[in-house]
Amino acid sequence: MHPLNRIGILTAGGDCPGLNAVIRSVAKEAIIQGLGVVGIEDGFLGLIENRCRPLSRRDVSGILASGGTILGSSNRSNPARFAVGKNPDGSPVFADVSDRCLAAIREHRLDAIVVVGGDGSMTVAQQLWERGIRDGTDLHFVGVPKTIDNDLHGTDITFGFATAVSIATEALDRVHTTAASHQRVMVVEVMGRNAGWIALHAGVASGSDIILIPEIPFSIDSVCKAIEDRGRMGAKFSVIAVSEGARPAGGERFVARVDPTSPDPIRLGGIGKHLSEQIESRTGHESRYVVLGHVQRGGTPVAADRVLATQFGHHAIRLLLNGKRHRLVALQNGRLTDIPMSECANRQRLVDTADPLIAAARGVGTMFGDE
Numbered sequence: 001m002h003p004l005n006r007i008g009i010l011t012a013g014g015d016c017p018g019l020n021a022v023i024r025s026v027a028k029e030a031i032i033q034g035l036g037v038v039g040i041e042d043g044f045l046g047l048i049e050n051r052c053r054p055l056s057r058r059d060v061s062g063i064l065a066s067g068g069t070i071l072g073s074s075n076r077s078n079p080a081r082f083a084v085g086k087n088p089d090g091s092p093v094f095a096d097v098s099d100r101c102l103a104a105i106r107e108h109r110l111d112a113i114v115v116v117g118g119d120g121s122m123t124v125a126q127q128l129w130e131r132g133i134r135d136g137t138d139l140h141f142v143g144v145p146k147t148i149d150n151d152l153h154g155t156d157i158t159f160g161f162a163t164a165v166s167i168a169t170e171a172l173d174r175v176h177t178t179a180a181s182h183q184r185v186m187v188v189e190v191m192g193r194n195a196g197w198i199a200l201h202a203g204v205a206s207g208s209d210i211i212l213i214p215e216i217p218f219s220i221d222s223v224c225k226a227i228e229d230r231g232r233m234g235a236k237f238s239v240i241a242v243s244e245g246a247r248p249a250g251g252e253r254f255v256a257r258v259d260p261t262s263p264d265p266i267r268l269g270g271i272g273k274h275l276s277e278q279i280e281s282r283t284g285h286e287s288r289y290v291v292l293g294h295v296q297r298g299g300t301p302v303a304a305d306r307v308l309a310t311q312f313g314h315h316a317i318r319l320l321l322n323g324k325r326h327r328l329v330a331l332q333n334g335r336l337t338d339i340p341m342s343e344c345a346n347r348q349r350l351v352d353t354a355d356p357l358i359a360a361a362r363g364v365g366t367m368f369g370d371e
């Protein structure tokens with residue numbers, strides 16, 4: 001097998017708390033094991049534009065608790081479909097620039113790359129590896145699962161999720177007191193793409209009265225009835241945690257913008273405002289909404305994410321040192337393990353409607369808008 005001397009590391013896709021903790025873990029252990037480490041800037045864009053720099057122990061010291069990523073990230077740099085210009089009508093012109101990535105990989109003598117990313121990034125890595133085989137570039141990848149959305153297939157949890165849940169929970173706790181003071185309905189829209197993990201966990205942790213997730217399409221009549229029922233029982237305010245991907249039964253998701261240069265062009269958003277307006281006009285209860293947005297992705301990771309990120313980084317290096325390639329680090333039933341990278345490409349792990357947490361929430365009277 002090809003000897004392992006130098007590895008690259010990149011962080012791709014939307015950032016999340018804990019990326020620096022993974023970079024530190026991977027780079028420190030690799031350096032201690034005698035490997036050279038190269039940081040690739042801005043995800044796959046750094047390969048396309050050949051922006052790579054050696055990482056020393058000093059470069060990765062003191063970053064464990066910091067948010068963001070010292071390497072930068074990009075979520076619009078798929079080498080196989082890269083926007084290289086614009087058509088006269090303003091639409092992007094795409095080209096396959098994978099050869100540029102392979103040239104950078106050869107120039108920096110990278111034997112393997114640790115890709116810290118989500119399902120889209122794993123798909124890109126897979127494509128690049130297949131292209132490398134055709135072009136005779138002996139390149140290996142291992143993946144580390146990252147996303148606040150917690151929606152990666154094959155792992156029970158991704159780092160970044162715990163921090164996002166903690167931020168969303170604090171926000172829901174805070175609107176709770178102001179909702180009570182003003183006897184209002186407060187709607188908090190959280191991230192999560194097509195998965196309801198953040199809304200479900202933060203909703204339960206904050207004791208939200210109503211939780212709306214993409215996996216359980218809701219009826220606006222049920223939501224309004226739940227608010228009115230609460231009012232009749234003496235609770236004059238309600239707190240709603242809603243996923244950005246939630247939608248009414250038979251209706252569509254709310255799309256905030258479309259970015260044609262991104263591998264995942266849809267950006268969700270708008271359900272919080274819609275819901276708040278509907279509730280106010282249908283029930284007469286005053287309502288306000290908050291869109292938490294990128295607050296959930298920024299800042300220092302909670303301890304659980306730092307621990308998970310450190311374990312994931314360690315496992316990634318162990319995989320490479322043990323000659324295992326094209327694997328995605330995973331946590332299954334509390335144990336660190338790994339699965340073929342191809343298994344998670346283009347797949348999402350959604351909330352199972354039979355999830356015991358949903359049952360526990362229903363048990364304490366939380367509504368999901370489907371009752």
Ligand code: F6P
Nearest residue numbers: 014147148149191192193267268
């Ligand atoms: O996947 C992470 C995530 O934060 C999603 O929850 C959200 O839908 C999306 O990224 C937002 O993307 P952007 O940073 O491009 O606005």
